[in-house]
Amino acid sequence: MDWMKNLNDVMNYIDDNLENEISHDRIAEIACCSIYNFQRLFSYVAQTSLSEYIRNRKLTLAAFDVIKGDEKIIDVALKYGYDSQDAFSRAFRNFHGVLPSTVRKEPVMLKSCPKLSFQISVTGGEKMNFQIVQWPAFKVAGISNRIKTDRAFELVPSIWDKAWKDGTMQKFINFFPDYRPAGFLGISVGGEWGNSEEMDYVLAVTSHVDVPECNPIPTPIGMEEFSYPAAMWVIINADGELPNAVQEVYQKFYTEWLPNSGYKLSDLPVMECYMQDNHQEVWIAIENASVFRTL
Template identity: 40%
Template sequence: MEWIERLNRAIGYIEEHISEKIDYDQIAKVACCSTYHFQRMFAYMANVSLSEYIRRRRMSLAAADLQCGDEKVVDVALKYGYSSPTAFNRAFQSVHGIAPSLVKEKGVSLRAYPPISFKIIIKGADEMNYRIEKKEAFRIIGIAQPLHHEIEKNFEIVPQMWQKAAMDGTIPKLASMMEGEPMGVLGVSVCNDLEEWKYFIAVASAKGIENQGLQEYMISPFTWAVFPGEGQCPQAIQELEQRIITEWLPTSGYEYDNGPDIEVYLNQEPKNSRFEVWIPVRKKN
C-alpha cells in the first residue's frame, strides 16, 4: 500500500503546483523513485503519459476559469504556463475540441479531467512467472542514442534505432560478440538520475570495440526481477511490462532500484519473439 500512497502523494504535488513549471525530478522524489521509473509507472497505471495528464489537468482548470470568470484568454494562458497564445490555443483545442475564446457560447461542450487517484485492484487470474537474480557488475557494448527526459518523446527514437540496426547489419555483428549473461541482444534504458539518459542496443561482452563504432557501458551490481515472455513484438513486451508494474510490483515486497531497465531478446523473430524483461529492484524498507 505504501507504494500506492507515494504515487498519490505525487499526484497531490502536481495539483499543488499545477499553475507552475512542474519539475519531473521533484515529482519522482515525492514518489521515492527515479524520474524515469516514475514516468514509466505512471504511464502504465494511468494509461496516459505524465506530460499529457498534466496538460489535460491544466486545460480542464483553464476551461473552468474562462467559463466562470472574467479573465482574458491571454491571462489564463499565462496562468498555466503558456507564454504563447498560439501554443495555448493549440493545447486547449486538442483537449476540448474548440478554441478557448468560444467557451462561453451557448451549448458549448467541454471535457473535464479530474485528478487521478491510484488504488490496488487484486486480479490474480493469470499467473506471472519470474525469478529474482543477484548479479555483479557487467559490461555491455553496442550502439547508443540520447533519450529525452519526457519518455513519450522517445517512442520514435527507439524503434528507429532497432530498424536501422536490423538493416545495416549491426544486430548480427553484436550477436557475434556476445559472451556472458544475459545471453541475448539487449535493449537497455540507462535512465538513472545521475547521468545522461541513453538507450543501448547491445550485448554483454568483454571484447574490444576499437574502430568498430560501438560504445561500452558498465552496469552496476543489482538485484533483478526477471520475467520471461513470448509473442509478437513490440506489443507482447509492452503488455508484459504493463503487467509487471500494475500487477506484480505493487504487492511484491519490492520497489524499483535506480538502475537500467533491460529487455533481453532471445531470438530474432519479431512475430514469434522470446524475451525476458529485467527490472532492477530492492526490498522495501
C-alpha cells in the same frame, strides 16, 4: 513500500500545483524513485504519459476559468504555464476541440480530465514467471541513441529496424559472446533526477560479467562500452509475439507485482533481452528485498 500511497501523494502534489511550477525532482522525492522510473510506472498504471496527464489537468481547470470570464485569456494562459496566448489557444483547441475565444462567445462541449487516484484491485489471476537474483557487475558493447522520452514507443522500433539494415546487428552476431544478460539487449537509460525530456536507448550485447570464469570481450570498432554495477534484479519471462508479450509484462509488473511486492525500483536502466524463438526477458533493478523467491 506503499506504492499506492506514493502514487496518490504524487497526484495530490500535482493537483495542488497546477497553477505553479511542478517539480520533477519533487515528484521523484515523493515517489521514492527517479523521475524516469516514475514516468514508466505511471504510464503503465494510468495508461497515459505523466506529461499528458498534467497538461490535460491544467487544460481542464483552464476551461472553467475561461467559462467564468473573470480573467483575460492571456492571464489564464500565463496562470497555467503558457508563455503566450497563441500557445495556450493551440493546446486548448487540441484538447477541447475549440478555441478559448469561442467558449466565450457560445455554448460548446468541452472535455474534462478528472484527478486520478489509485487503489489495488484483484484482477486477472494470470501467473507472471519471474526470479530475483543478485547479479554481479557487467559490461555491454553497443550503440546508444538519444531520443525523446515521450516518443520512445514510436522511435524504438525504428532504431531496431535501422540496426538490421545498416549492418549493426550483423556486427553483434559476428562478435556475439554467450553471456547473460543474454541475446540482443534493448536498454532504456534515463534515471537522472529532473532530466526526463530525453533518454538513451542502447542496442547492445553483454561483453563481460564480473565473475572469475568470464573473459572480457573487446568492444568492436564503432561501438561503445557501458558498465553497470552489481545489483538486485527481477528477471521476468516475456515469451511470446512482439511487441505485445513485452508490453504485457510491463503492465503486470507495474500494476500488480510491484505494488504488492514490498520492493522499490532501483535507479538503474531497464533491459529487454531478445533471444531466439520469441523468447524474451525483462530485467528491472530493485532494492530492499528481504526474501528471494521464484514463482
